[in-house]
Amino acid sequence: MGRAIELPGENPTFKAHPKMTFRRGAYAYLVETVGDKTTYTVTDGTNTLSLPIRWSFGVGGQTWILEYQGNLYDSLVSYYPAIDGLDITMGDERITPHTLEEAMGRELKQGETKACFGCHATNAVIDRKLTLESMQLGVTCEHCHVGANAHLLDALQGEFASVPPKLRKLSTEDISNFCGQCHRTWEAVLRGHFEGEINVRFQPYRLANSKCFDGADPRISCLACHDPHQDVVRQDSSYDPKCLNCHAASTQPASAAARAGAPPCPVAKANCVSCHMPKVNLPGGHLAFTDHQIRVVKPGEPYPN
Amino acid sequence: MKFRGLILGCMLGGFLVPLLPGCALAQATPSAFDHVVEAATAARERDDVPQAIGLYSRAVQLRPRWPDGWWFLGSLQYETEAYPAGRDALTHFLELVPDAAPAWALRGLCEFETGEYSQSLTDIQRGLSLGAGKQAHDETILRYHEALLLTRSGDFEQALQEYAPFTRSKVSNPELLVGIGLAGLRTPLLPRDLKEDKRDLYLAAGSAAFLFMSGDEAAARQEFQNLFQRFPTASDAHYLYGLLLFPTDPDQAIAEFRRELEIAPSNAAAQLMVAWDALMRNDFSTALAYSEKVMAEEPTLPSARLVLGRGLVETGDVKGGIDLLEKELRLEPDNFEIHLALARAYSKSGRKEDARRERLLCLQMEKSATNHEVRR
Numbered sequence: 001m002g003r004a005i006e007l008p009g010e011n012p013t014f015k016a017h018p019k020m021t022f023r024r025g026a027y028a029y030l031v032e033t034v035g036d037k038t039t040y041t042v043t044d045g046t047n048t049l050s051l052p053i054r055w056s057f058g059v060g061g062q063t064w065i066l067e068y069q070g071n072l073y074d075s076l077v078s079y080y081p082a083i084d085g086l087d088i089t090m091g092d093e094r095i096t097p098h099t100l101e102e103a104m105g106r107e108l109k110q111g112e113t114k115a116c117f118g119c120h121a122t123n124a125v126i127d128r129k130l131t132l133e134s135m136q137l138g139v140t141c142e143h144c145h146v147g148a149n150a151h152l153l154d155a156l157q158g159e160f161a162s163v164p165p166k167l168r169k170l171s172t173e174d175i176s177n178f179c180g181q182c183h184r185t186w187e188a189v190l191r192g193h194f195e196g197e198i199n200v201r202f203q204p205y206r207l208a209n210s211k212c213f214d215g216a217d218p219r220i221s222c223l224a225c226h227d228p229h230q231d232v233v234r235q236d237s238s239y240d241p242k243c244l245n246c247h248a249a250s251t252q253p254a255s256a257a258a259r260a261g262a263p264p265c266p267v268a269k270a271n272c273v274s275c276h277m278p279k280v281n282l283p284g285g286h287l288a289f290t291d292h293q294i295r296v297v298k299p300g301e302p303y304p305n
Numbered sequence: 306m307k308f309r310g311l312i313l314g315c316m317l318g319g320f321l322v323p324l325l326p327g328c329a330l331a332q333a334t335p336s337a338f339d340h341v342v343e344a345a346t347a348a349r350e351r352d353d354v355p356q357a358i359g360l361y362s363r364a365v366q367l368r369p370r371w372p373d374g375w376w377f378l379g380s381l382q383y384e385t386e387a388y389p390a391g392r393d394a395l396t397h398f399l400e401l402v403p404d405a406a407p408a409w410a411l412r413g414l415c416e417f418e419t420g421e422y423s424q425s426l427t428d429i430q431r432g433l434s435l436g437a438g439k440q441a442h443d444e445t446i447l448r449y450h451e452a453l454l455l456t457r458s459g460d461f462e463q464a465l466q467e468y469a470p471f472t473r474s475k476v477s478n479p480e481l482l483v484g485i486g487l488a489g490l491r492t493p494l495l496p497r498d499l500k501e502d503k504r505d506l507y508l509a510a511g512s513a514a515f516l517f518m519s520g521d522e523a524a525a526r527q528e529f530q531n532l533f534q535r536f537p538t539a540s541d542a543h544y545l546y547g548l549l550l551f552p553t554d555p556d557q558a559i560a561e562f563r564r565e566l567e568i569a570p571s572n573a574a575a576q577l578m579v580a581w582d583a584l585m586r587n588d589f590s591t592a593l594a595y596s597e598k599v600m601a602e603e604p605t606l607p608s609a610r611l612v613l614g615r616g617l618v619e620t621g622d623v624k625g626g627i628d629l630l631e632k633e634l635r636l637e638p639d640n641f642e643i644h645l646a647l648a649r650a651y652s653k654s655g656r657k658e659d660a661r662r663e664r665l666l667c668l669q670m671e672k673s674a675t676n677h678e679v680r681r
Contacts, residue, residue: 111554128556173652181587186664187645190671208652208664215652215660305668 004138005120006056009036013062013079022077022086025096027103029077029086031064040066040075042104049100055137057120061287063089065116066105072113073105080286090285119182144178144228168223173215179222180204197303200280206292209304212246212262213294219245236271243272338367345377354381365397372401376408383411388418406435410447417450426454445471449481456488457495460607461574462548464488465514472518479508485518486511489545491574506536510545517549525549538568544575555582573603580612589619611642618650626650641670 008014014033022029030041031053041050053075055065064075076097078089088095089106097103108116110130117124117135122143124135141148147164154162170178177185184192184202186209199205204222207213213220225242226232233239246262265272278297279288293304345360358381365374379394392415395408402408410432416425429451438444448467455464465488471481483496486507492499499507513528529546536542547561559582565575580595593616599609610633618626627650634643648663 109553111556114556128559171653173649177587177649187649190645190667193671193675195672195675209668211661213652213661214655214657215649216655216657305672 003059004057005117006137007036008033008038008053008056011038011056011062013056014038017079017084020079020086024077024088024103027097027100031077031079031086040064040077040104042076042100044100044103047100049104051104057116061090061285065108068101068104072108074108074116075105076103082286082288087286088284090282090287093284171216172213172218172221172224175221175223176204176208176215179228195305197280197283199305200282200289200291200303203290203292207294210292210294236274239273240270243276244269247272338364341367342374345374349377349381354385357381358385358387365394369397370401372398375401376405379408379415380411383415386418388415391415392419392421404435406432406437407443408432409435410437410443414446414450417454422454422457426451426458429454449484452488453484453495456484457493459491459493461488461491462607465518465548469518472515475519477512477515482511482515483507484511485514489514489548490539490541491544492541506539509535510539510542514545514549517546540569540572541565541574543568544572544578547575547578551578551582555585558582571602573599573606573609576602577606577609577612580616581608584612584615584619587619589616592616593620608642611640611646614650615646618646618653623650623654627654639670641667641674644670 014031017031018033020031026044028043028045030039030043032039032041038053039050040053041048043049049068051066051068053064054067054072056062057065058078061078061080063078066073066075074089074092076089076092076095077086079085080087092106095102095106114125114128114130117130117132121138122136122140124130124132126134136142144167145164147162151160151162151164154160167175167178180186180188180202183204184194186205189199189202189205194202194205207220207222208215210220218224219242224245225239247264248262265276267275273290275297276294277290277292280291280303281288295304341360341364345357345364348354348357348360358378361374361378361381365371365378368374375394375398379391379398382388382391382394392412395412395415398408399405399412409428413425413428413430413432416422416428429447432438433444433447433451438447448470452464452467455461455467465485468481468485468488471477480496483499483504486509487494487496487499489510490507492507496507509528509532513525513532516522516528517525529542532539532542543561543565547558547565549558550561551558559579562575562578562582565572566579569575576595577599580592580599583589583592583595592612596609596613596616599606600613603609610629614626614629614633616626617623617629627647630643630647630650634640634647637643644663644667648660648667651657651660651663
């Protein structure tokens with residue numbers, strides 16, 4: 001999460017791909033890196049608009065933030081690792097640009113800018129104001145453990161009383177709500193009318209829709225499977241013990257929940273998530289997300305909303 | 306605003322109930338009744354309304370269970386502004402044809418004119434729910450009256466929602482703007498009951514809100530600034546601007562609510578919005594503090610108990626919060642927000658099955674609301 005936002009000079013994608021091109025309709029795009037600077041250029045063949053990329057958002061797929069005439073823009077074109085190249089930014093497919101500016105990107109509204117930087121960086125929003133001057137890139141300690149910086153300073157003075165709140169003590173429901181501040185809560189997804197595969201990105205929402213979700217059971221919390229201080233583990237088998245905590249086979253010592261009826265899997269005892277948490281392709285995103293709505297997936301069934 | 310479109314629509318659209326064979330024949334000789342009906346129809350068709358009213362009155366005396374007669378009588382009486390008589394005729398009609406959407410709507414409009422506002426709102430809403438607003442012109446008239454009546458009954462936010470479609474056409478008139486101003490400034494009056502020296506304030510507020518709701522936010526900002534300058538102590542003006550801003554710019558909206566509270570510290574509606582915003586931002590202690598103020602100031606405010614219930618759940622009194630929310634649900638079983646709040650509250654308290662039931666219900670409600678929006 002530390003790399004949720006990067007400067008162009010620190011972006012390995014730009015180093016690996018110093019020149020990327022793309023064409024959509026009348027507009028041609030060039031993303032070119034020279035040294036620490038990356039330039040985003042769009043042309044209609046007659047006129048050309050060239051802007052430095054200010055920040056890259058995202059670790060795998062990347063969208064870029066541009067500044068034009070004092071306003072911030074989301075680039076209309078993004079980089080996708082699955083195609084190892086450029087395509088239209090997810091969600092912007094329906095935009096048909098009529099001008100070079102529109103082809104360059106989509107102007108971010110004030111609230112949207114705050115939401116983007118608020119989640120991808122630390123201290124970017126203070127007292128409801130976008131404060132890019134105080135921003136720390138990426139998700140640092142202070143982002144989740146509010147007061148951590150002050151605590152460190154206090155500790156240097158030998159004062160240890162100002163301990164940030166202990167997130168480990170939160171209930172499963174509250175952890176979902178906490179992580180959901182950026183990953184979207186169940187309620188936020190419902191209010192935002194995110195229907196269909198697009199909501200697979202919002203893990204707290206999907207998890208809460210699982211039949212086995214229990215807001216008071218720590219074995220199903222975000223933190224039961226993920227250590228937010230580490231990069232996400234992508235090996236399916238590493239999650240097996242978490243599943244078996246509840247769905248223990250009868251030969252194993254049964255947990256309370258297993259005794260209460262969480263059945264063991266009749267098909268396999270390993271790589272549970274490969275069947276019960278399938279990967280779902282995001283429409284228009286060249287990205288696949290793990291569906292956190294844990295379930296028995298039946299062949300051909302539609303995506304459960 | 307007359308309802309002639311709907312009346313004509315019903316007549317031309319073949320709405321009228323056909324004469325039932327053998328209906329009440331014992332009450333009069335068929336020839337006498339037929340003669341009166343023929344004369345009434347002729348009078349109506351040549352626009353001789355007084356004579357038509359007299360003849361239809363005679364016809365329904367001869368045959369009280371003749372629905373068409375009551376309908377013509379009621380609608381013609383509405384046309385001539387004989388509202389009490391129109392209401393009574395339509396009441397007879399509805400006893401015979403209880404699902405007649407236009408009759409509910411027209412009776413509601415009669416009651417609006419006779420000052421029976423509560424019944425009027427009920428009837429208009431029933432008419433709309435049965436399909437009285439299928440024609441755009443009819444819907445305009447009914448929604449406008451509904452918005453006026455919602456304002457008068459104190460359901461200001463719902464009234465503003467009813468006004469929203471009017472702003473899409475970007476065509477306004479002073480009467481409409483004053484209506485929007487009354488809803489926006491949370492004043493439970495009809496435009497006709499407003500004192501003349503207050504009209505400017507409501508017109509200005511309505512104009513600013515109209516601009517905002519029609520999508521011209523820059524012009525609206527200017528209009529609101531003018532409103533604040535002209536009426537610096539007007540209650541609810543900043544609240545109104547905040548309310549409109551809240552869905553797209555909650556930060557600016559909160560600034561407006563706080564300005565409102567500087568002018569009117571006990572404004573419960575503004576306090577409620579601050580509490581709601583705090584809930585949405587996980588600032589639960591602020592949410593609880595403001596929701597308790599709301600309960601002290603105006604406990605009957607819609608959503609006051611919902612917000613307090615959520616505040617209690619989030620600050621540790623889960624049981625107290627659930628009790629409050631469940632009581633609210635008994636009063637409003639279809640309230641989406643209460644189900645949403647209960648889903649989280651049950652989940653926090655480990656009531657897994659209850660939480661799941663509420664979540665599934667919310668998903669269903671959301672889906673059906675979305676489908677309804679798409680259809681509209």
